[in-house]
Amino acid sequence: MSGHGVALRVVACGKTFADGTRALAPVTLDVGRGETAVLLGPSGCGKTTLLRIIAGLETPDPGGRVLFGDSDVTGVPIERRNVGMVFQSYALFPNMNVADNIGYGLKVRGVGEAERKARVAALVALTGIEGLERRRIDQLSGGQRQRVALARAVAVQPSVLLLDEPLTALDAALRERLRGELNRLLRTLGITTIYVTHDQAEAMALGDRIVVMREGAIAQIGTPRAVYFAPENRFVAEFVGAANLIEAACNGATLALPGGTLPVADGALHGPATAMIRPEAIKIVPAENASLIGLVDSVSFLGDRQRVLISAAATKVITADVPNAIALAAGDRVGLSVEPAAIRLLPGDTT
Ligand SMILES: Nc1ncnc2c1ncn2[C@@H]1O[C@H](COP(=O)(O)OP(=O)(O)OP(=O)(O)O)[C@@H](O)[C@H]1O
Ligand SMILES: [Mg+2]
Structure with missing residues (x-):
């Protein structure tokens, strides 16, 4: 049938x-x-x-x-x-x-x-x-x-x-x-x-x-x-799944943010952009060599992973979902890294 x-x-x-x-x-x-x-x-x-x-x-x-x-x-x-x-x-x-x-x-x-x-x-x-x-x-x-x-x-x-x-x-x-x-x-x-x-x-x-x-x-x-x-x-971007929508200036190679920079894929646009980054695409790395630095605001244990809210990296708080084996506490200074392919640039700030 x-x-x-x-x-x-x-x-x-x-x-x-x-x-x-x-x-x-x-x-x-x-x-x-x-x-x-x-x-x-x-x-x-x-x-x-x-x-x-x-x-x-x-x-x-x-x-x-x-x-x-x-x-x-x-x-x-x-x-x-x-x-x-x-x-x-x-x-x-x-x-x-x-x-x-x-x-x-x-x-x-x-x-x-x-x-x-x-x-x-x-x-x-x-x-x-x-x-x-x-x-x-x-x-x-x-x-x-x-x-x-x-x-x-x-x-x-x-x-x-x-x-x-x-x-x-x-x-x-x-x-x-x-x-x-x-x-x-x-x-x-x-x-x-x-x-x-x-x-x-x-x-x-x-x-x-x-x-x-x-x-x-x-x-x-x-x-x-x-x-x-x-x-x-x-x-x-916002309706389907969780998304960080980050306003930043893009020079074609990197996004300039208050806490540093993030590399973007080739051919990225120039000028003001809204970057969409999924929480699971953000990795927490040692602060020493990181291009982007932030401060841990809070950590919530979600069972299979932990959700970390990070301030000072962008103009608003960033949400990152990371493996729960990483020891993190509020106030920690952390490095952030994101694969360029995982950064989606949305034109302007159109809604
Ligand atoms: N018979 C009707 N007369 C007037 N307005 C209606 C009528 N039926 C639906 N509407 C309106 O049309 C719009 C769309 O309604 P619809 O039922 O298609 O929404 P929906 O996406 O299915 O929402 P939900 O998720 O709440 O079920 C709403 O503003 C609703 O109030
Ligand atoms: Mg309906």
Whole structure:
């Protein structure tokens, strides 16, 4: 039951609601067949609105179009788009048991009982809920319900699978486990998937590509690695992962900072720049021969590493995540080093 997805195209879809709220500026997005694209952005940035337009629950403003493969589905209602959906609230049928919930869409479509049973059994195994088939929904845990919702959504072999924060209601440990399972499931099924979240760790773990959204527009589209290591603007740098954003003058070879200098890669720009450096890219070295010197403000033990706040090196406090074997205390004078390739220069101080 894999490979039923279609390529998805969203062309210039904007959305202004009846009350005048402009939820979405015209956005254009291409998602490949079988690809998982994650819509990531802060609350209110338009993620659900875009998902609902793709589902057919919302009409885009005039000029916007949605294509599934070669067919223009802009005017096609949800029940004829062949989409599978899972929302944050599970919306399962409480009076039906697990197996009937999963098989519901198949029954509606007139799939015969034998085939229905076989497909439900396969999905029960795939989502790891064996033994719960006869249980009612209100007898399940949150994580189990979410698996049933997922199995039900993919049972009908949708062209496009739409998931809106499906793990949000769960506790942190379960979320992380289900995230891993979901990742495996999406790869196995090969369905074209749009996954909405405001959790950047979830986005990186699940997305073939991440669509970072801000105030109804797309701030960047790229692989998780591209978005993390090469953010195109300050917003993306700060929203995806932790980032030090350091204002400094660049002369093409080094950044001049209050505590010294840092070498940058060849071809770097000249003039004022914002340098983005991830906390884990900063190494603490002996102060003697270091080109950049700072003072340890505080040290927090994070288990697998320690987080060090360093002042006096830049115009603001720098955050460094370093191995916890290094003995450090507040007040220590330390050297800092960063590989030139790990310094991303963002143009000007544009936001
Ligand atoms: N039916 C509606 N009428 C008017 N405004 C709406 C309507 N639905 C959503 N909005 C507004 O559109 C904007 C985008 O909403 P949307 O639900 O798409 O955000 P979101 O990115 O999914 O946020 P969250 O992460 O909180 O779920 C918000 O400002 C919201 O208040
Ligand atoms: Mg939403």
